[in-house]
Amino acid sequence: MTYPGEHLTIGQIGNIFTVIAFAASFMSMVAYFLADRKNDDTYLRLGRISFLAHSLAVIGMVATLFIMIFNQYFEYHYVWQHSNTDMPMKYIFSCFWEGIEGSFMIWTFWHVILGLILFKSVKGWEAPVLSVISAVQFFMLSMLLGSVIFGHKFGSNPFTMLLREHPDFSNLPIFENVNYTDAIDGRGLNPLLQNYWMVIHPPFVLFGYATAIVPFAYAIAGLLRGKYIEWVKPALSWTFFGIGVLGIGVLMGGAWAYESLSFGGFWAWDPVENASLVPWLTMVGAGHLMLIQRKKGVSVLSLFFLTTITFCLVQYASFLTKSGVLGETSVHSFTDLGMTGQLAVSLIFFCVLSIVLIAINYKRFPTHEKEESITSREFWMFVSSLILLVAAFIISFSTSFPVINKLFGTNLATTGERIDYYNQWITPFAIITSLLLAIGQYLKYTKNDMRSFWKNISISAGLSTIIAVASAIAMEMRNPIYIALLFTSLLATTANTHYWLLFLKGKMKSASASIAHIGFGLLLLGVLISTTESEVISTNSSLYDISVLGEDFSNNENILLMQNDTLIMGDFFVSYRGKRAEDNFIHYEVEYMQPNESGELEKQFTLYPYLQLNPRMGNVAEPYTKHYLHKDIYTHISYAELEDKSEDAILEEHSVGLGDTIFTKTSFMVFDSLDRTPQKRFGGLTENDLAIGAHFTLFDVNTKAHQLEPLFVLRNREFSMTVPDSIPDLGIKISFDGIDPENESFKFRILEEAPKFNDFIVMKAIVFPGINILWLGCIVMGLGSFLSVWQRIRRK
Amino acid sequence: MKKSHIALIIVIAVLIGAMITAINDSSSYANFAEAFANPTDEFHVVGQLNREKEMIYDPLTNPDEFVFYMYDINNEEHKVVLHKSKPQDFERSEQIVLIGQAQGDAFHANEILMKCPSKYTEGEVTAKAESNS
Numbered sequence: 001m002t003y004p005g006e007h008l009t010i011g012q013i014g015n016i017f018t019v020i021a022f023a024a025s026f027m028s029m030v031a032y033f034l035a036d037r038k039n040d041d042t043y044l045r046l047g048r049i050s051f052l053a054h055s056l057a058v059i060g061m062v063a064t065l066f067i068m069i070f071n072q073y074f075e076y077h078y079v080w081q082h083s084n085t086d087m088p089m090k091y092i093f094s095c096f097w098e099g100i101e102g103s104f105m106i107w108t109f110w111h112v113i114l115g116l117i118l119f120k121s122v123k124g125w126e127a128p129v130l131s132v133i134s135a136v137q138f139f140m141l142s143m144l145l146g147s148v149i150f151g152h153k154f155g156s157n158p159f160t161m162l163l164r165e166h167p168d169f170s171n172l173p174i175f176e177n178v179n180y181t182d183a184i185d186g187r188g189l190n191p192l193l194q195n196y197w198m199v200i201h202p203p204f205v206l207f208g209y210a211t212a213i214v215p216f217a218y219a220i221a222g223l224l225r226g227k228y229i230e231w232v233k234p235a236l237s238w239t240f241f242g243i244g245v246l247g248i249g250v251l252m253g254g255a256w257a258y259e260s261l262s263f264g265g266f267w268a269w270d271p272v273e274n275a276s277l278v279p280w281l282t283m284v285g286a287g288h289l290m291l292i293q294r295k296k297g298v299s300v301l302s303l304f305f306l307t308t309i310t311f312c313l314v315q316y317a318s319f320l321t322k323s324g325v326l327g328e329t330s331v332h333s334f335t336d337l338g339m340t341g342q343l344a345v346s347l348i349f350f351c352v353l354s355i356v357l358i359a360i361n362y363k364r365f366p367t368h369e370k371e372e373s374i375t376s377r378e379f380w381m382f383v384s385s386l387i388l389l390v391a392a393f394i395i396s397f398s399t400s401f402p403v404i405n406k407l408f409g410t411n412l413a414t415t416g417e418r419i420d421y422y423n424q425w426i427t428p429f430a431i432i433t434s435l436l437l438a439i440g441q442y443l444k445y446t447k448n449d450m451r452s453f454w455k456n457i458s459i460s461a462g463l464s465t466i467i468a469v470a471s472a473i474a475m476e477m478r479n480p481i482y483i484a485l486l487f488t489s490l491l492a493t494t495a496n497t498h499y500w501l502l503f504l505k506g507k508m509k510s511a512s513a514s515i516a517h518i519g520f521g522l523l524l525l526g527v528l529i530s531t532t533e534s535e536v537i538s539t540n541s542s543l544y545d546i547s548v549l550g551e552d553f554s555n556n557e558n559i560l561l562m563q564n565d566t567l568i569m570g571d572f573f574v575s576y577r578g579k580r581a582e583d584n585f586i587h588y589e590v591e592y593m594q595p596n597e598s599g600e601l602e603k604q605f606t607l608y609p610y611l612q613l614n615p616r617m618g619n620v621a622e623p624y625t626k627h628y629l630h631k632d633i634y635t636h637i638s639y640a641e642l643e644d645k646s647e648d649a650i651l652e653e654h655s656v657g658l659g660d661t662i663f664t665k666t667s668f669m670v671f672d673s674l675d676r677t678p679q680k681r682f683g684g685l686t687e688n689d690l691a692i693g694a695h696f697t698l699f700d701v702n703t704k705a706h707q708l709e710p711l712f713v714l715r716n717r718e719f720s721m722t723v724p725d726s727i728p729d730l731g732i733k734i735s736f737d738g739i740d741p742e743n744e745s746f747k748f749r750i751l752e753e754a755p756k757f758n759d760f761i762v763m764k765a766i767v768f769p770g771i772n773i774l775w776l777g778c779i780v781m782g783l784g785s786f787l788s789v790w791q792r793i794r795r796k
Numbered sequence: 797m798k799k800s801h802i803a804l805i806i807v808i809a810v811l812i813g814a815m816i817t818a819i820n821d822s823s824s825y826a827n828f829a830e831a832f833a834n835p836t837d838e839f840h841v842v843g844q845l846n847r848e849k850e851m852i853y854d855p856l857t858n859p860d861e862f863v864f865y866m867y868d869i870n871n872e873e874h875k876v877v878l879h880k881s882k883p884q885d886f887e888r889s890e891q892i893v894l895i896g897q898a899q900g901d902a903f904h905a906n907e908i909l910m911k912c913p914s915k916y917t918e919g920e921v922t923a924k925a926e927s928n929s
Contacts, residue, residue, distance in 0.1 A: 386807050394814045401822065411825040413840040413895075417906075421821065425814070558859040558881045611884070619884045638881035639855060762859040762881045 005181030006075045006161070007068075014064040014159035018144055021057035021108075024050045025137040032131035036224065044127060051119065051130055054137065055112045061144075062109050065102065065158055069095050074184045077166055078102070078158040084186035086584075087194070094193045097202045100322050100339070101144055101158035106203055107318075108140045110210035118214065125234060128221030129214075136213055139346040143339055155339060191612040191620045197256030205253060205276055208246025209314045212279060214238035215286065216311035219304055223357040228300050228365055232293045235307070237792040239287040244785030246280045251778045262621045262636040264766055265534070266774070267527075269422040271326050274399040275317035281392040282310040285385035292378045295445050300365040301358070302382075306389065308354035313392070315347045325402050375450060377443040384436045391429040395422065423531065427481055430524055434488040437517050438495035460498045464490040475533050475769075482532050489528060492521030512791055516784025519777045526774025537570030538635075538765040558638045563759040566593070566601070573601055576761050579640075584613045588637055588761055592626070607635045609763070613642075631769040639762035650752050653737070655745045662696075664752050667730060669698040669708065671746070678711055690714040691723075694736050694746060698727065710736040710748070823895070827868040832898040841894045841903065843868040845886070853882040866892060866903075875902040883910060 028050035035043035065078065069092055074080045082102070083095040097103045115133045122129055146157025162169050162184075174180050192198075215235040222231030253273060254266035267273060286306035292298040320326055323340040372379040398421070401412040414421060442456045468487040477483055500506060500514035538559035559569055561576035568574075577589040587608045593601040609624040623636035654662050662669050671694060678693035696708040711723035726733035731753030738747045826839040846865040853862045862882040867873050876894060883889075889910040896905035 383803055386803060390807055390810055390814075393811055394818070397815060398818050398822070405825075412819065412822045413825050414822060425818075560855045560859045621884055639853070639859065639884075760855065762855045764881075 003075075003163075003178050003180065005179050007071075007073050010064060010068060010073065011076060011159045011161060014061060014068075015157070017057045017060040017064060018141070018157065018159065021054050021061060022138070022141040022145060024054035024057060025134045025141055028054055029131050029134035029138055032127045032134060036127035036131065036221075047127065047130065047134075048119075051115065051134060054134065055116055058105075058108050058112045058137075058141075061158075062105055065105065066092075066096060068159075072186070073181075074186045075161055075163065075181050077160045077162045080162050080184070080186045082186070082189055084188035087189055090196075091189055091194050091199065093203075094195075094198045095189050097206075098189060098193055099158070101156055103202060103206060103322075104140055104143050105158065107206045107210055108137055108144075110203075110207045111137055111140070111213055114210060114214055118217075122234070125218065125221055125231070128224050129217040132217035132220045133213055136217075136350075139349065143342060143346075153338065154342060188614070191614045192261065194612070195256060195260040195622075197252060197259060201249065201252040201256050204245065205249035208242060208249040209276075209279070209317070211238065211242030211245055212283060212311045212314045215242070215283075215290075215307050219307040220353070220357060223304065223361050226361065226364065228304075228361070229293065229297075232290050232303070236287070236290045236294065237789045239283060239290060239307075240785050240792075241789045243280070243283050243287055244782045244789070246276070246283065247785065248778065248782045250276045250280055251775075255775070258634075258771075259625070260622050262623050262638075262764075264536075264634070264636075264764065265419070265531070265768075266771070267419075269418050271399045271402075272317075272321050274395050274422075275320045278392045278396050278399075279310050279313040279317060281388045281395075282306055282313055285388040285392075286310050288381050288385045292381050296372075296376075296378045298378070298382060301362065302385070304354075304358050306385065308350075308358070309389075312347070312351045312354060313396070315350055316396075319343045319347045320399070320403070325406060373447050375443065375448040375453070377440055377445050377448075380436050380440050380443065384433060384440070387429060387432055387436070391426060391433075394425055394429075398422070398425075427485055430528075431481070431485050431488050434485070434492040434521060434524055437492040437520060438488070441495055441499040441514065441517070456498075457495065460491060460494040464494050467494075475529070477532065479532070482528060485524065485528050489521050489524035493518050493525065496521065508787070509791065512784050512788035514784070515787060516781050519779070519781025519784050521777070522773050523777030523781060526770055526772070526777050529770035530768045530774055533770065534766055534768045535570070536764065536766050537572070538763055539569075558762045558764050560760060560762050561590070569765060570767065572604070574765075576759075576763075577606075579759065586611045586613065586640070586642075588640065588763075590635060590761075590763065592633070607633070609636045611637055611640060611642075627772075629772060631767055632771050633765065633767055635763060635765045637761055638764050641760070652750050652752070654748045654750060655740070655743075656748065657743075657745050662748070662750065664732060664750060666752075667698050667700045667732065669696040669734075671696055675709060678709065688716045692736070692739070694748070696734065698730075698732070700730055706730070708732075708734055710734045712736040712739065827870050828872045828874045828898075828903065829868075829870070831903060832874075835898045838895065838897050841866075841868055841896075843892055843894070845889055845892060846873055847887070851882075851886070855881070862886075863902075866894070876905060877902045878905045878908055880906070880908065883908060886910070 028047050031043045031050055032047035034040065035047050068076050068079050069083055072079065072083065072085060074084075078099060078101060079095075082098045083092070087095070095102075097106050111133060115130060115137075118129060118133070119126070141155075143155040144157060145155040146160060147154060157165075160166065163175050163180075164170070169175070174184060177183060215238055218231040218235035218238075222228055250273070251266075253276065257268065257273075258266035286303070289298050289303045289306055293300075293303055323343045325340065372382070398414050401414060405411055438460065439457065442453050464487055468483065468490050471477075472483050472486060477486065496514045496517040500511055500518075504510050504514065536557045538557060559567065559574075561567060561574065563576050563578060566573050566575040571594065573593040573595070575591045575593065577591050579589065580587045587610045590607045590609065592604045592607065594604050596602040605626050607624040607626055610622050612620045612622060614620065619642075621637045623634055625635070626633040650665070652664075656662060656671055658671055658674065660671050662671070673695045675693035675695050678691050691711050691713045693709045693711050696710075698706045698708055700706065706727050708725045708727065710725045713721045713723060715721055720738065722735045722737060724733055724735040733751040735749040735751075736746070737749050739745075740747065823838040823840060826841060828841060828843075831837075831839040831841055843866045846867055849865040851862070851864040859881050860879055862878040862880065864876055864878070864886075865873055866876050878894075879896075891910070893909040894903060894905040895907035895909075896903060898904070
């Protein structure tokens with residue numbers, strides 16, 4: 001059977017690129033390695049050619065997949081799985097990296113870009129550095145092969161066809177149509193990823209991950225060549241570049257979570273988030289050790305350890321997210337594609353390689369005899385790096401519970417209060433780090449006169465104390481640990497600003513460290529304020545007291561809003577005005593009001609939190625946030641009734657006399673008169689018809705009066721018919737069914753729809769004060785990191 | 797002894813301390829039987845929703861309470877009181893992880909994690925929507 005609509009060539013091209021990329025990475029690894037060992041130009045040339053071929057093939061793979069998604073070739077499994085015709089074009093990039101294959105591809109792409117830059121600039125280190133990069137690429141491309149070798153399937157190929165290479169699908173009726181390609185549609189992108197942050201966050205984080213390869217490659221090259229110190233100089237700028245990129249990438253993830261996930265904050269200590277933060281911490285540690293090495297010399301062992309562990313932790317992050325080992329503990333890990341073993345092998349390979357190379361060379365490491373003075377900058381920088389390592393370890397340990405459980409058969413789990421649990425653990429580290437950040441600046445390398453140190457620091461310490469005390473009082477902050485962090489993060493900010501302005505005269509030339517540290521101080525400050533001072537204002541307004549169940553159960557955090565009711569919520573009065581459906585979104589209009597001087601409620605702003613409906617992936621609530629300079633008001637829907645659940649209508653028959661009252665569920669009506677000439681109400685009446693109207697006055701729950709006049713008609717005085725009357729707003733319809741002359745009673749049928757209580761939403765609202773300090777800190781820190789790279793490049 | 801060695805020893809001490817505390821602080825995966833045997837401890841209980849029985853969510857009375865029945869992995873069924881609003885798409889959940897503790901005849905959960913069949917549905921291919929064909 002042939003299917004004329006299929007685009008077969010492009011898949012074959014993709015596969016050819018994959019095979020070339022895989023084979024060339026192996027060639028390049030071996031050739032470069034031999035070139036370094038044997039110092040042979042032939043091997044060097046072979047390595048270069050292979051690496052170039054590899055690079056072109058990887059770029060070709062990316063281009064091929066991109067073209068497939070762009071043209072919506074749903075006959076390909078990856079395209080089918082991650083996109084559909086409904087999806088706006090702007091999310092085409094999100095489709096690309098939604099799957100494991102795509103994210104691996106983009107990662108290898110960044111490695112190639114970095115490799116090509118190094119290719120040009122590496123001078124003298126080309127062979128070993130590119131050999132290491134090729135080795136990493138070799139492992140990564142094996143994850144994209146998707147071929148069966150010795151009965152074991154290696155990797156998952158992104159260019160497979162739905163019909164042929166996925167036997168589960170081949171029996172489906174749609175494939176009986178030779179032109180099935182015209183009819184098929186994709187499954188579509190996960191609604192959580194249909195967000196602009198998801199367009200930029202994944203490639204940024206992956207780029208950050210990718211940058212870890214450069215210092216790692218230099219470190220391994222240094223170990224291979226026995227040059228234990230020389231590698232640091234070229235690796236240094238790359239490390240700080242990585243710190244900037246990965247740091248921003250990680251916080252972009254936070255921004256995505258804050259803007260479009262409804263878990264109520266920018267950081268949830270989700271395993272995937274932790275996995276990306278941990279290598280950043282060790283990378284910062286490694287970068288600072290490199291700085292000490294350049295200035296004064298440092299323990300070579302610690303330098304190698306932190307540099308290689310950073311890369312291994314990146315691999316570990318990839319293992320955690322892609323192997324499916326996290327399972328139910330994480331909201332956003334990938335599902336298992338059967339690559340767990342392969343990912344583990346890759347991870348173990350690089351860990352073992354690092355350990356073995358360090359162990360073999362350990363005896364030959366230059367000893368660093370000179371004792372650092374306790375008053376020197378390098379000593380405290382060293383201590384800071386160790387502290388970052390410890391913090392990284394602690395976060396990793398709890399994050400790794402699922403892995404530990406698998407390995408040792410235990411059943412550990414982090415507590416339900418995961419966010420509190422981690423915050424509590426990490427706060428002491430944040431305090432010490434920010435304190436050292438402030439102290440370090442005033443200390444010179446080697447030796448210091450402590451008197452001038454105390455004099456210098458006293459200015460910023462005094463200033464920070466005043467601000468800290470004032471703001472702690474203003475925010476009613478009582479917890480001493482938080483007050484300590486408030487003080488130290490302020491100190492880090494002021495001390496570095498002070499140092500930059502006073503000692504560096506505000507010059508940009510050597511400002512990078514100060515700026516990065518100011519950013520870090522602000523970041524911590526923003527985290528502290530927005531986390532500890534955030535307040536759930538949407539407390540339960542119902543009479544039901546949830547706290548009788550026990551202290552643990554007082555998490556009243558949702559408010560029920562009936563349409564058009566106005567409730568008090570924090571400093572605001574809120575009212576739910578209605579909803580609007582647009583494509584697959586339902587926007588809920590929530591008005592925030594505050595009383596003005598004359599006591600009237602005045603509209604402040606309107607928020608539109610929404611639900612994204614997705615029948616296949618599930619519905620997703622997305623928040624909507626009002627941004628002020630000093631605080632954010634964040635609102636999301638916790639629950640909303642999606643179907644109109646009006647129950648069956650109630651039909652009741654009544655026989656009443658003139659002047660009687662009929663009660664319905666929500667109203668009562670008085671049968672006040674008979675109208676014998678009701679022609680006006682019914683234009684279809686003819687002269688032969690006999691019509692009688694029964695006039696009712698109906699009072700609704702608000703005692704508002706409505707008029708009703710159903711008619712009883714005898715057409716041609718022979719057969720009867722009824723002309724009902726109704727009040728649609730109340731859901732009441734009344735028919736005049738007949739007259740019983742003997743009893744002088746009249747028969748009516750009343751159809752009443754079940755009292756449809758108004759539309760409502762259950763909503764959560766949180767105030768995040770000072771969150772802009774956090775974002776500002778992030779940007780400033782990123783700028784500082786990039787500035788340091790730029791300065792180093794310029795100095796060359 | 798060098799100062800960096802002292803620093804290293806402190807670091808290792810902190811690490812060991814942290815590991816022990818982390819393990820002590822952790823809760824653990826369990827079934828209902830264990831959870832009800834130790835009503836003061838927090839547990840993670842994995843299970844499946846009982847679709848036969850009613851689910852009670854009455855936001856008018858309390859938007860932060862949702863009651864349903866769940867089978868654990870040993871097929872033991874218990875009433876569950878979730879102290880949160882009813883999660884979106886709850887009916888579609890394939891697997892539920894509850895975090896909380898037993899109290900009286902019900903398991904009271906403060907947190908819930910759900911696995912939905914969303915990610916990968918083999919053997920299901922849809923045709924294009926009408927408007928696109």
